[in-house]
Structures are given as C-alpha cells and as structure tokens.
Amino acid sequence: MYDFTYLRPRTVAEAVEALRTGFDPKLMAGGMTLLPTMKARLASPATLIDLADIGELRGISVRDNRLEIGAMTRHYDVASDGTVRARIPALADLAGGIADRQVRYRGTMGGSLSNSDPSADYPAAALALDARMITSQKTEAAGDFLLGTFATSLEEDEVLCRISFAIPEAAAYEKIPNPASGYAMTGVFVARLAEGHRVGVTGAASEFFRHRDLETALDGGADHAAALDVPAPDREYLADMHGDARYRRNLVRVAAARAIQKMQS
Amino acid sequence: MRFHPITLTVNGEERRARVKSNTLLAELLREEFRLTGTHVGCDTTQCGCCTVHVDGEAVKSCTMLAVQAAGRQVTTIEGLAAPDGTLHPVQQAMKDCHGLQCGFCTPGVVMMLADFLGRHPGADEGQIRHALEGNLCRCTGYQHIVDAALRVVAAGAAKGGGHV
Ligand SMILES: Cc1cc2nc3c(=O)[nH]c(=O)nc-3n(C[C@H](O)[C@H](O)[C@H](O)COP(=O)(O)OP(=O)(O)OC[C@H]3O[C@@H](n4cnc5c(N)ncnc54)[C@H](O)[C@@H]3O)c2cc1C
C-alpha cells in the first residue's frame, strides 16, 4: 500500500471540505473493499478520509413508515439491531449473510452501496424496498443512484449519509452465493409494499434491475410455483468461469421462487 | 512519510507507537510489538488467520490500519488465556478435540470462536459453520474445529450474550 495522508473529520461538512481541498482524496468507511484494493495497488489515494468519527452517519430510526439507516451502520449492526429485526427482518437476514463475521463487524451499508459492486447484496434490497439515498447534496431513488458496475451518481465531493427504506408488509431475500467468495451469483429481494410488489435483482447482470414481469405476476396473486413460469427479463447477463449468461438468467428464476416461498410462508 | 502517534490497549496493557498512515494493525502487532501469534496468511481479507479482537469484536487485522485502532482495546491470541496460564475454553477445547494440525490458522480460528461463542453460547452446528465462513483451514477439514466449538457449547463454558 502506498503512503497517504490520513484524515478523520468529525462532521459531514468537514468530510466534504476535505474532498474538495485534499489532494487525490478518497473516503473510507469500513475499508473492507477499499483497503484490499489499496493493498493490491488498484487504488492509491493520496488523501484518505476516514468517516469513522462522524456521528451523524450512524443510527437506525423509524420515520413515516420508513426505516432510516446511517451510511456508517455496519453489516453486523443491521443484522443484529432490534428495530431492523422487528421492521424488516429480511434486511437483517441479508446483512447477516454478507461476507463473513469479521468483515460484517467493519463493512458498512453506505460503503457497500457507494461501491456498487454488481455482486453485492444491498442493492437488491434497495431496489425492492424503494430506498431513498440521502447524500450531502440530494435525496434520490436507489434506481437513479445505482448506475451499474461500480458506478453511482455520487459526485466527487459528495457523501452518502443515510438510506431510507420503505417498511414492507412482507419481504424475503434469497442469495445464491458464489461458493468461494460468498458474493451473490444471483440475489433476489422480494417485497410486498402497500402499493404493490417490488423485486430487486443483484449479481446476475452487469446492472442491478427490477424484475417487473414478476412484480406484475405477484400483484396478480402468483405464488412461488407460478413464479417459476415467469422468465427473467432479456438483459446482458454476466458470464464468467463461475457460470455463463444462460445459467445466471435461470438463477434469477430459481432465487426469485425461493424468496417468494419464504415471503409467503 | 506521515507518522501518527497512537495509544492503544493491547492485551490489557497501554501501548504507544508512532505508526505510518499505511501501517496495518497486523504489522504493528507483529513487527513492532512482536506479538507474532497473529498470523498473516493471505493479506487479502479472506483467510482470517490475522483475526484479533478490537473492542471485543473479531476483525481481520490485515485489513485495518494501525491508526484506526488508536484508543481501542485490542486482544490478540497471546492475551486470551488467563494470567495464570489457564487456557480460554475455546483454546482448551481445540486442544482436546484436535482442532488443529499445522496450527497456522489456529490463532484466528480461536479468536473468532471466542467472540462468536461468547455471544452465542448455545450455537448449533449450522451456526458454527456459518461463523467459520471467514476462516480458512487447509489441514483439518473443519470437522474437529466444529467439534471443539460444540464442546464449548456443551460445557456451557462460553460467556456473554448477543444476537448475531
Ligand atoms: C472477504 C470479503 C467478502 C465479501 N463478501 C461480500 C458479500 O457476500 N456481499 C456483499 O455485498 N459484499 C461483500 N463484501 C464487501 C463488503 O460488504 C464491504 O464491506 C462493502 O462492499 C464496502 O463497505 P465498506 O464500509 O467496507 O466500504 P469501504 O471499503 O471503506 O469503501 C468502499 C467505497 O465506497 C466509498 N464510500 C464509502 N462510504 C461512503 C459514503 N458514505 N459516501 C460516499 N462514498 C463512500 C469509498 O470511497 C470506497 O470507494 C465482501 C468483502 C470481503 C473483504
């Protein structure tokens, strides 16, 4: 890892200022993606801005039938927090299945969503739970924030602060993990909201997406068996040594049916 | 080169160090404090050999900067047994159940299990295997590690509470 200047701002405003004035700056949340990347010298920021001391990026609260989670909330906290468990147990279950125990103690929801790894778990939940991303500049729907493989709408001097999820009537997440890395080969999050069903898909394609045909079928009363008859949409599915595009497309159907079975049971 | 003066508690003792911004916690522990029980197996956040406790939570010390540990309580494998040498229940069970062969992964496995079983004293086999996700062992096939964890559960030897 190359040398860098290490900063530890106490407020979001200070972090934004450091992004504007620091030389070649980068934010660090849990460091669970960034530090391995820096060790491999795939990233070499000259200024590292550690968000650990910023209290306003923490906390879990319920507001207007929405669950609001601070960007620096760790996967471990999401998995174990009583409020999350009570309001959106499927989100807690998802968090408990990210990476491994040690990584969950440090990795954060904001870091994961800002990183926008196409195989990450949270994006599926963000799409299905109509998440709003609250940043230092704007509030934006998850679908507009997550722009694809490692791309988001974040500007260079912007900090993701909180994520607000609709509290569903019922929800479930099913991940088919890569057996070696644990990342999602495919992950499907299904949710029944007051205004209808939403289905978010991660891992399968180069972009996260909503499975609209399945949403319509679920609104029409489809169960998990009927869901197997709804093909995954035509898209550019990922193909690599772990599975080709046809295989991944089929995984969407399989993971969705399993998630629906969990949600409806 | 940027240096940061830090103070942290390691195995109950207050320690001071001047660390470079890019010094990893694992490097500080091994190279400066000579606590070489913390192993570095992969350096890519996968194997868990470098697991230590920071404020009572099992983390991978190869993927944490030393400056991030400033002001925190760090426990390494050297600090787990009681001062009189009595082994921690997880250490004793690993010994009794032959939970190690070459021993390279063992400090990390023990530190992870001490954290996990402290919070889940009634864990079942499935939960134990899930908890072992971030610890790779090339020798044992995990079976005797799982046996050791189950023995700690059966003896009711793990302390603490928690949810996940
Ligand atoms: C062994 C291993 C297995 C893993 N398995 C999985 C898995 O199964 N599923 C999964 O989803 N993930 C997995 N991950 C990734 C993990 O979830 C990371 O914690 C996560 O992707 C990044 O979160 P972080 O807090 O560590 O962010 P960091 O690594 O600190 O940052 C990641 C990126 O986001 C930016 N950033 C961070 N916070 C903010 C913010 N508030 N505003 C703007 N930008 C920000 C940083 O600048 C950086 O570019 C795994 C990681 C490891 C090491």
Ligand code: FES
């Ligand atoms: S050396 Fe830290 S995880 Fe392998």
Ligand code: FES
């Ligand atoms: S005992 Fe040899 S790697 Fe685990």
